[in-house]
Amino acid sequence: MTEQRPRTRAVRAGINIDPAHSAVVPPVFLSTTYAFSGIGRPGEYDYSRSANPTRSVLASAVAQLEGGAGGVITASGMAAVTATLLGLLPPGGTLVAAFDAYGGSWRLFDALERTGRLVLRLADFTDPRALDDLAGADLVWLETPSNPLLRVTDLAATCAAAHAAGARVVVDNTFASPAVQRPLEFGADVVVHSATKYLNGHSDVVAGAIVAGTREVADELAWWANTLGVTGGALDSYLALRGLRTLHLRMAAAQANAAAVADLLVSHPAVTAVHYPGLPTHPQHALATRQMDGYGAIVTFDVGTEAAVRALVDGMECFCLAESLGGVESLISHPATMTHAAMPPELRAGAGITEGMLRLSLGVEDPADLVADLRNGLDRALDA
Ligand SMILES: Cc1ncc(COP(=O)(O)O)c(C=O)c1O
Missing domain, CATH: 3.40.640.10 (Type I PLP-dependent aspartate aminotransferase-like (Major domain))
Incomplete structure (x- = not known):
């Protein structure tokens, strides 16, 4: 065969x-x-x-x-x-x-x-x-x-x-x-x-x-x-x-959504940092290009303060505030109070996890809806 x-x-x-x-x-x-x-x-x-x-x-x-x-x-x-x-x-x-x-x-x-x-x-x-x-x-x-x-x-x-x-x-x-x-x-x-x-x-x-x-x-x-x-x-x-059975289709769509969202994040004034291996500014971008087929579908970013985090998250329509990742639906999480809450604060700080940090798990929705929803959230964060 x-x-x-x-x-x-x-x-x-x-x-x-x-x-x-x-x-x-x-x-x-x-x-x-x-x-x-x-x-x-x-x-x-x-x-x-x-x-x-x-x-x-x-x-x-x-x-x-x-x-x-x-x-x-x-x-x-x-x-x-x-x-x-x-x-x-x-x-x-x-x-x-x-x-x-x-x-x-x-x-x-x-x-x-x-x-x-x-x-x-x-x-x-x-x-x-x-x-x-x-x-x-x-x-x-x-x-x-x-x-x-x-x-x-x-x-x-x-x-x-x-x-x-x-x-x-x-x-x-x-x-x-x-x-x-x-x-x-x-x-x-x-x-x-x-x-x-x-x-x-x-x-x-x-x-x-x-x-x-x-x-x-x-x-x-x-x-x-x-x-x-x-x-x-x-x-x-x-x-x-x-x-x-649909892993490859889902990953292709989710990775494309991650790239679209990263483009928005790097250009929005509410964002102080973006962590995504697909960006040429990522410290290991060349390595990621070498050893991965794409850059994954997780994007992490910082909006500076917990107040900005709250303003962004309240009112999201296409991203659920939830732990976990990797599903067809997009999720947003706040590592400091969710996935990494059990970590002693000094270890958390040592790992570079801040109060203003949010992590997105991109699903397979239409990228235009995800980008629009996130842009609205970032505009709210800017006013916070
Ligand atoms: C990288 C990684 N490894 C292992 C686990 C543990 O998997 P499970 O929750 O299925 O026990 C998780 C869960 O979030 C994870 O993100």
Whole structure:
């Protein structure tokens, strides 16, 4: 069979594989248990926590899109983070994680460090000096573009430095999705996702994904996910598979909307800063152009004060004030009081998160409506 392109693979994952009725769309298998054909003779599936046919179709689709050897679907992004961490880090091992990693990941790393289970070192991987400081690391944890400042890490250089230091590399690819960036191509060992975001894409499923570059590591992490009991549900997998079919179309539309909105933001007098890798003024714009297919669909900006934030947000019609990202609908969030509220203020300030900062997750609406709505909000912020 001819090799299919990623967009075709995403659309056609599991299509027309049903041996019972030739259903074009693969059925959802809700059964928790599967009959043995005799003593000591299980079929391919025996119990749904260990493996489920619907989940398997999604896992292999995500693994193919990431260019990996195998995948695991988990009950949430944090379940993927937990299984990966426990599976890859030796007891008492040293984890070097991006200092601006997702707050929930940081909370887990910090809790495991405080209870003596690992040694945590935080690093700014956008600073090349961090690459000289990886001695003793067992695992390196990256997130690029980062949240909410959209800093971009050089994946090839960081993976090479980590491997030279004897460490394995995990990349949280939630913010880009495999339609935009494939970290395994740059040397990462494992990719994790909050599939709650772009992979599902409709803000109606909480799920996670792990993809490993080798079959051996994929099997090891599948073992951990099963043993911990954090594998994903059949219905969630079915919905996420449906969402995944349009990943490339959604990402193209959302990225175009992000570019349109960034154009408005750089020209509006209410805005004091814009963080978006697609802007030539972004410090890692050239790197983003090299390692991403596009610049993602998140745009962060600053309007200076909390009063301006309130004036902008009150009255938005096309952006919901809500946490999360990656759905077809556009969202606006205030990191200081929402996604990053649990972070100690000094760490928040160190990560560059201000009171006047807002983060947009662009959906797939008509760009003219999004730009008009945001322009009205910015005009309100200017008067605040
Ligand atoms: C980058 C990133 N990683 C992991 C997670 C955790 O995913 P979940 O909420 O699906 O557990 C999130 C959630 O926001 C995230 O943004």
